[in-house]
Amino acid sequence: MSKNQKILVTGAGGFIGGALISVLRKKGYRNVRGVDIKSFDQWYQQFDDVENLSIDLSLKENCERAAEGAAEIYNLAANMGGMGFIEANKALCMLSVLINTHML
Secondary structure (H helix, E strand, O other): OOOOOEEEEEOOOOHHHHHHHHHHHHOOOOOEEEEEOOOHHHOOOOOOOOEEEEOOOOOHHHHHHHHOOEEEEEEOOOOOOOHHHHHHOHHHHOOHHHHHHHHO
16 A cells, blocks of 8 residues: 555544554554544544544444545444443443444
């Protein structure tokens, strides 16, 4: 893959998503789009040279917008936050299926 092609990272505001974007930048990829539902002030990391979007990926039209022009997609978005959250919010966590289905 060319380092000029667009790469999408969903869940970009999370710890792992932010770390992935950091690695991609260090490897020379410059056309990166990061997407997360969180407001930007809640992201673990944010980079000025990355296109950042704060949108809800449980909506299909937002997945289409996020994926537009992307050659590669790393889908790390999920509606959960660790084992304690998962155990207490099992039904809410099932909404992550929407994100995965729409991103596919």
